Amino acid sequence: MNCPNDLRYTNSHEWVRQDGDSVLVGITDFAQDALGDLVFVNLPEVGDEVEVGEVFADVESVKAVSDIYSPVTGVVKEINEELIENPEKINVDPYGAWLIRVEKVTETEDCMTPDQYREFLENQE
């Protein structure tokens, strides 16, 4: 399973990327593979507050719906609007297809390093 080295990971299979003074949040390769072909993404609005461990979005594949949990507390600065029309981009490029950009981050979950996440995935099987 692909886990880029510059990201941090949660045990609910989100990834976080520090990008200047804000962070990008998406779902991992493992998550998109487990969900299957995504057909719908429900994102928050710009200006919404997100909180560590709270649901901020949901994604649906043909068969299932899954909540996405925020690894940070902060304010949504930007949403990836492209995904609303083309949710399958998450399947194609899970680490390029970020869901939200969060600013004013006051708290970040204690995330896993790529190695820790890989080990976590192995233990899941």
Add this chain to the structure above:
Amino acid sequence: MDKKTPLYDIHVAAKGKIVSFAGYQLPVQYQGVMGEHQAVRKACGMFDVSHMGEIICKGPDALENLNYLLTNDYCNMADGQARYSPMCNEHGGVVDDLIVYKVRDDCYFLVVNAANKDKDFAWMQKHAFGDVVFTDISDSVAQIALQGPKAEQILQKLVEKEKIPQKYYTGRFDAVVKGFRCIISRTGYTGEYGYEFYMSSEDAKAFWEMLLEAGNEEGLVPCGLGARDTLRLEAGMPLYGHEMNDEITPLETGLGSFVKMSKKNFLGKEALVKKGEPDVSRVGIKITGRGIAREHMPVYAGEQKIGETTSGTYCPYLEYAVAMALVSKEYSKAGTALQVEIRGRKVEAMVVDLPFYKCQK
């Protein structure tokens, strides 16, 4: 402990994602539901449906037993003909829905849902009368479905055209495909042109591989349960446990044409007569707002709750989300605006005619 179908090893080798379904380990998908769904609509797909149950009903009183057990009328059938029917309990609810093939005058071949097989068999034995024997042959029979506009072209590579059933809902019980004895049936659960094959469990693997190879040029791909469900939903086909169950009557769920009230007697008739015209009906719903409805979601007309969805999904071919629902009859007309409550959010929707998708051929 789940059972495995004779094709289990093939699914695993082909990287099928295995899930537990109706007591069987089956692939929910191989490459992906979207691609598999499209393959069936545009080319061809094949499914392992060996989990389905097969029961033989045999004896001089076979016909009378079926006409009592089932709501449809099995008189006037030709050999090889198939006929769908709900099977009702005393309260008019549905024990199962099944397909009955007439093999010959005193012998019928019944195909039932995997999850209901044991319940069905017990029910049939309990209500059997006269000179008839029901035999559950499910474990020795495998079933493979070949579905899609290219299905006929693929099958013609393996069998002479005259041996292939042409008419929908007919089967050939004497078929031999490249040395494999099997039943070829012009049926399916995808809304697409296609066939279902029944063969001995021992032949299933070789049969599967033979079909897959024959359909290589036509783009035949193996498909999982995920696509089977989106295809049947897109085609507006009811599924036991969703659109019907022990409490929902066939009349409520829009299967009235398979209930022959003119028959002298059948199980559930008295209850159905007593209940009279149902006040709910099964409708197709197109989600016009943003969201995907799933089963058991409340349906509203403004502030008033008027029913509940029974199945729902995103339709890969139509490219929008649909649902089936049981709603108060007054809201069942096509064009009626409704709302479906999807995870706490009311989403705009509209009643549309079923099926959502109809094949051209």
